[in-house]
Amino acid sequence: xxxxxxxxxxxxxxxxxxxxxxxxxxxxxxxxxxxxxxxxxxxxxxxxxxxxxxxxxxxxxxxxxxxxxxxxxxxxxxxxxxxxxxxxxxxxxxxxxxxxxxxxxxxxxxxxxxxxxxxxxxxxxxxxxxxxxxxxxxxxxxxxxxxxxxxxxxxxxxxxxxxxxxxxxxxxxxxxxxxxxxxxxxxxxxxxxxxxxxxxxxxxxxxxxxxxxxxxxxxxxxxxxxxxxxxxxxxxxxxxxxxxxxxxxxxxxxxxxxxxxxxxxxxxxxxxxxxxxxxxxxxxxxxxxxxxxxxxxxxxxxxxxxxxxxxxxxxxxxxxxxxxxxxxxxxxxxxxxxxxxxxxxxxxxxxxxxxxxxxxxxxxxxxxxxxxxxxxxxxxxxxxxxxxxxxxxxxxxxxxxxxxxxxxxxxxxxxxxxxxxxxxxxxxxxxxxxxxxxxxxxxxxxxxxxxxxxxxxxxxxxxxxxxxxxxxxxxxxxxxxxxxxxxxxxxxxxxxxxxxxxxxxxxxxxxxxxxxxxxxxxxxxxxxxxxx
Numbered sequence: 418x419x420x421x422x423x424x425x426x427x428x429x430x431x432x433x434x435x436x437x438x439x440x441x442x443x444x445x446x447x448x449x450x451x452x453x454x455x456x457x458x459x460x461x462x463x464x465x466x467x468x469x470x471x472x473x474x475x476x477x478x479x480x481x482x483x484x485x486x487x488x489x490x491x492x493x494x495x496x497x498x499x500x501x502x503x504x505x506x507x508x509x510x511x512x513x514x515x516x517x518x519x520x521x522x523x524x525x526x527x528x529x530x531x532x533x534x535x536x537x538x539x540x541x542x543x544x545x546x547x548x549x550x551x552x553x554x555x556x557x558x559x560x561x562x563x564x565x566x567x568x569x570x571x572x573x574x575x576x577x578x579x580x581x582x583x584x585x586x587x588x589x590x591x592x593x594x595x596x597x598x599x600x601x602x603x604x605x606x607x608x609x610x611x612x613x614x615x616x617x618x619x620x621x622x623x624x625x626x627x628x629x630x631x632x633x634x635x636x637x638x639x640x641x642x643x644x645x646x647x648x649x650x651x652x653x654x655x656x657x658x659x660x661x662x663x664x665x666x667x668x669x670x671x672x673x674x675x676x677x678x679x680x681x682x683x684x685x686x687x688x689x690x691x692x693x694x695x696x697x698x699x700x701x702x703x704x705x706x707x708x709x710x711x712x713x714x715x716x717x718x719x720x721x722x723x724x725x726x727x728x729x730x731x732x733x734x735x736x737x738x739x740x741x742x743x744x745x746x747x748x749x750x751x752x753x754x755x756x757x758x759x760x761x762x763x764x765x766x767x768x769x770x771x772x773x774x775x776x777x778x779x780x781x782x783x784x785x786x787x788x789x790x791x792x793x794x795x796x797x798x799x800x801x802x803x804x805x806x807x808x809x810x811x812x813x814x815x816x817x818x819x820x821x822x823x824x825x826x827x828x829x830x831x832x833x834x835x836x837x838x839x840x841x842x843x844x845x846x847x848x849x850x851x852x853x854x855x856x857x858x859x860x861x862x863x864x865x866x867x868x869x870x871x872x873x874x875x876x877x878x879x880x881x882x883x884x885x886x887x888x889x890x891x892x893x894x895x896x897x898x899x900x901x902x903x904x905x906x907x908x909x910x911x912x913x914x915x916x917x918x919x920x921x922x923x924x925x926x927x928x929x930x931x932x933x934x935x936x937x938x939x940x941x942x943x944x945x946x947x948x949x
Contacts, residue, residue, distance in 0.1 A: 444670040448598040451647065451678050452605065453735040456728045457535045458646035459685055459709075460702030461799055466639025467695045468625035471686045473636065477643035478679040480863060483856030484647070484810050485675035486833045487817045489668055493830045494820075495912070496663035496919050499749040501813045506753060508816030508823065511903040515755045517816075519885035520809035521746055522777070523878070524648070524802060528739025529576060529781030530788060531798040536732035537571040538703030538795075542725035561790045568703075569789040573782060575736070580778040583740045585767050601731050602677070604724060608710050609684040612692055615714045622691040629695065638870040641803050642796075644863055646682045648806045664921050668831035685709070702795055704728065743777040744770040754904055757892055791873070800871040804878030807864035814857035822847055826931040827912055828924040844938050909945075 466473040491504045499506075502521055506514025544551050554567035631639060689698060689709050701708040706728055711721025747760040748770065764771040784798070791797040817833070825847050833856075836848040868875040893900045909932065916925040929945045936943035 444598075444674055448602060448674055448677070451674060452598065452601055452681075453532065453728075453731045454646045454648060455605070455678075455682055455685055456539065456706050456732055457531065457795065457799070458643065458682075459689065460698045460705035461796060462639050462643045462646065463686065463689065463695050463705070464699030464702055465631070465642055466636060467631045468627070468629035468690065469631045469636055470639065470690060470695065471622075471626075471683060473639040473643050474646065474682045474686045477640055477863070478647065478682060480856065480859035481644065481647035482675055482679060483833075483852060483859060484813070485671060487814055487853060487856060489671040489675075490829060490831050490833050491813070491817060491820075492671065493664050493667040494827055495915065496667065496921075497749075497915055498745055500746070501809050501816075502746060503749060504816040504820070505812045506755075507908060508819040509812065511753070511755060511899070512901050513812055513815075514753065515750070515885075515889050516882070517809055517812040518746060518750045518755060519882055519889075520805045520812070522743060522885075523805035523881050524809065525739045525742035525746065526777050526780050527784060527798055527802045527805065528742065529579070529736055529778065530572075530785040531795070531802060532732045532736035532739065533575045533579070533781075534568075534572045534785060534788070534794055534798065535703070536729045536736060537568060537575055539707060539725045539728040539732065540571070541568065542704045542707045543722065546722075562792070564789055568794075569786070572785055572789075575733070576778065576782055576785065579733075579737050579740055580774060583737070583744075583774050583778075584764065584769055584771055597727075597731055597734060601727055604720075604727055605681050605685075605706075608706070608713070608720065608724065609681065609688050611716055611720075612688040612709070612713055615716070616712065617688055617691040619691055621694070622687065625690050625695060634870060637866045641807075641863055641866040641870055642799055643682075644806060645799050645802050647678060648802070662921065663919055664828075664830035664924055702793070739781065740774060740778060744773040747773045747777075753906075754896070754898060755889070797873055800867075800874035801877055801881075803863075803867045803871065804874040805881075807860055807867055808878070808882075810860045811857060811864060814853055814860060817853045818850060818857070821850055821853075824908070824912075826928060826935060828927045828931075830924070845935070 462473060463470040492500075495503065495507065497503055500521065502514055502518035505517035541551050551565065551567060555563045555565045557563060685706075689705075692709065692712055697708065698705050704725055707721050707725035710724040711717045713720055747756060750756045751758055751761040760773050760776070761770060762772040763769065784801075788794040788797040820827075825845055832848065833850050833852045835852040835855075836850055839847050839849050841847060867878075890900050892898075898904060912928060913925065916922075916928060932945045933943045936945075
């Protein structure tokens with residue numbers, strides 16, 4: 418029965434993942450996720466880094482660029498759903514593949530809570546127009562102070578709506594992403610451009626930089642939070658299996674997305690601190706973009722409400738991405754025997770992964786309630802988000818480096834720049850990615866900063882991983898599988914199948930020829946010689 422259900426789940430996934438995503442669709446798919454992050458991060462980062470926020474965004478952005486380039490290489494080389502979990506599985510083995518998947522599951526589950534909370538936060542921008550005071554709904558229970566019951570109730574209701582929609586099979590489409598992503602991109606660019614033209618005061622920016630520059634701990638805390646401005650590149654990797662000609666499309670769209678988001682994040686922090694004091698952003702961490710837009714002369718009366726509405730919409734989509742990401746990731750992990758087939762159960766009527774949706778949806782609800790009991794709900798969720806993201810990215814860089822050595826034969830339509838060729842004893846030439854090592858050091862630095870400065874992240878994050886590993890050890894031992902070792906995988910056949918499904922026939926031929934040359938040098942018959 419379990420095998421039947423797992424097979425049904427795999428079949429459902431194959432039917433769903435059609436290659437319908439175009440160049441523009443791939444770009445806007447990613448932007449609908451990554452572009453939403455600034456709506457959450459701007460207030461948190463400026464509140465933490467104060468006058469030094471532009472420098473914080475710039476330094477974190479440089480690390481993000483290296484992360485993005487690593488994902489670009491891996492996603493175009495291995496265009497399958499699974500993202501960082503799949504790359505770690507292929508490069509580092511089952512154990513690390515599970516660790517990476519666990520970190521991603523943490524992030525996707527927090528996606529549900531964080532972006533649903535932020536979405537309703539932007540909707541609450543309109544409450545004063547309705548004569549409603551949000552602060553009036555804050556209550557205190559013993560050690561728990563200023564719990565906003567209205568905001569918490571709105572967020573929980575939104576999550577329940579998303580769970581219901583996903584159970585019935587309603588999912589975000591590429592077309593919806595294209596429309597909302599385009600509108601949001603134009604709005605964000607307009608706020609930055611018109612903010613500079615109509616309202617920016619360089620003296621205010623310089624004064625805050627000089628007089629209110631953060632101390633070292635504040636800078637480090639802001640630096641660790643700034644990484645959440647750039648997470649979401651995983652969505653391009655997840656969409657690789659649905660992208661037409663991914664080897665060509667993904668490098669173009671991913672690199673364009675990387676630099677678009679970097680420029681906008683730097684632009685928002687610079688123009689923002691030239692229009693408003695940093696305390697204004699800290700006081701409006703629930704709707705910082707709308708608050709900034711409302712202070713642009715002539716345009717603010719319309720730009721503020723429109724930014725709030727669009728922010729609520731795009732954050733709603735990002736919350737939905739969390740539910741979709743959890744279920745899609747569990748499908749992949751189940752296929753590779755990292756988690757139980759129970760997580761791949763398909764609802765007999767709606768043909769949706771109901772166990773995964775309900776299970777992780779309730780975890781998202783629990784995280785939401787717990788976060789609202791803390792002094793700052795968004796800051797608490799961002800703590801956990803930063804932990805999961807940086808831990809997962811560290812494994813992605815390790816996988817990038819390892820795969821250059823263990824799988825030099827797979828065609829790489831894009832390679833991260835800065836490579837040194839090294840000829841091994843067997844005659845194979847390996848291009849060692851210097852930027853991969855630098856990027857991994859940068860992410861490790863952020864990860865260590867998270868552990869040092871995030872009181873919640875350094876406790877709850879490792880606790881999630883420990884509980885996940887206990888489950889993994891129990892599941893693998895129960896099924897007679899190695900805990901620290903790997904199940905035997907035929908990665909060569911897997912890669913052939915991947916390239917065939919992607920219709921990358923030229924790359925497929927290059928791959929087979931490379932394997933034939935390897936076997937001839939080793940003096941062994943090649944199963945790929947003459948293979949169709």
